[in-house]
Amino acid sequence: MPELPEVEMARRFLESNVVNRRVVSVEVIDDGVLDGMDIMTFQHDLVGRSIVSVARRGKQMFVGLDDGSFLTVHLGMTGELSMDQGDHIPTYTRIVFGFEDGDRLYYSDQRKFGAIGMVGSIGLFVNEHGLGPDALSIDRSDFTKRVSGHRKAIKSVLLDQRVLSGIGNLYADEVLFQVRLHPATRADTISQKKLNELHRQILVVLRRSIKVGSDFAVLPVGYLLKVREPGADCPRGNGKLAATKVGGRTSIFCPACQRLKGS
Numbered sequence: 001m002p003e004l005p006e007v008e009m010a011r012r013f014l015e016s017n018v019v020n021r022r023v024v025s026v027e028v029i030d031d032g033v034l035d036g037m038d039i040m041t042f043q044h045d046l047v048g049r050s051i052v053s054v055a056r057r058g059k060q061m062f063v064g065l066d067d068g069s070f071l072t073v074h075l076g077m078t079g080e081l082s083m084d085q086g087d088h089i090p091t092y093t094r095i096v097f098g099f100e101d102g103d104r105l106y107y108s109d110q111r112k113f114g115a116i117g118m119v120g121s122i123g124l125f126v127n128e129h130g131l132g133p134d135a136l137s138i139d140r141s142d143f144t145k146r147v148s149g150h151r152k153a154i155k156s157v158l159l160d161q162r163v164l165s166g167i168g169n170l171y172a173d174e175v176l177f178q179v180r181l182h183p184a185t186r187a188d189t190i191s192q193k194k195l196n197e198l199h200r201q202i203l204v205v206l207r208r209s210i211k212v213g214s215d216f217a218v219l220p221v222g223y224l225l226k227v228r229e230p231g232a233d234c235p236r237g238n239g240k241l242a243a244t245k246v247g248g249r250t251s252i253f254c255p256a257c258q259r260l261k262g263s
C-alpha cells in the first residue's frame with residue numbers, strides 16, 4: 001500500500017511524463033474509482049485541459065490544470081500509474097488518459113480503493129478531507145502540538161491523516177522502532193525529548209526511502225522495513241520481532257527495544 005515515499009515517486013513520475021501535455025481523451029473503463037463524479041462530468045472537466053503541475057500532500061496528489069482546477073489522485077491500496085509502452089494495457093486499468101501526441105497514461109487499480117476526482121483548489125480539498133500537514137513539511141513545534149494531546153496509542157495517532165498526512169502502517173512501525181517507542185504507548189505520555197526524536201526520524205526515514213526508490217532491500221542495516229515480519233531477528237540484535245494489534249492494525253515491533261512503560 002503506497003505511503004508518502006511511494007506517492008512522492010508517483011508524483012515525480014507524473015511530473016516528468018505529463019506536465020505541459022494536453023488531455024484529448026479520457027476513457028473510464030470502471031467508474032468505481034471516480035470520487036463522487038459521474039463519467040460525463042469527469043470527461044467534460046478534463047478533456048481539452050493542459051497539465052501544468054503535480055503537487056502532493058501526504059498520500060494525496062493534485063494534478064494542476066490550465067484552468068486553475070485540479071485532478072485529484074489517491075492510489076488507495078493498489079493504484080498504479082504507467083505510460084503506454086506500446087505493448088499491452090495493464091490488467092486492472094480503470095482509466096485511460098489520452099494526450100495530443102497519441103501517448104496514453106493508464107490508471108490501474110486491482111482493488112479499487114483509489115480515488116480519482118476533480119476539485120477547484122487544493123485548499124478546498126484539504127479542508128473538506130481535514131488533511132493534516134504533510135509529514136515531510138511539518139515543523140517540530142506543530143508536530144508536538146498535533147501529536148501530544150491525544151490519549152490514544154502513538155501508532156494510531158501517526159496513522160491519523162488529520163493529525164499529519166502521509167504515514168501508513170509500514171512507516172509508522174519503522175519510525176517507532178527507530179526511536180524505541182512501543183506502538184501502544186499513549187501519545188500524551190511521551191516526553192518532549194522523545195517527540196523531538198520521533199519528528200526527526202520521520203523526516204530521516206521518509207527521505208531515505210524516497211532516495212532509494214522505496215526499495216527496502218537497499219536500505220541500510222538497522223531498518224525494520226528490511227526484515228519486517230514476526231520472528232525475524234531484531235535489526236539491533238536484541239532478540240526477535242513480534243506482532244501486536246494496535247487500533248486494529250497489525251504492528252511489527254521489537255519487544256526488547258520497544259518496551260511499553262509500566263509493563
Ligand SMILES: [Zn+2]
Binds near residue numbers: 239254256
Ligand atoms: Zn530490538
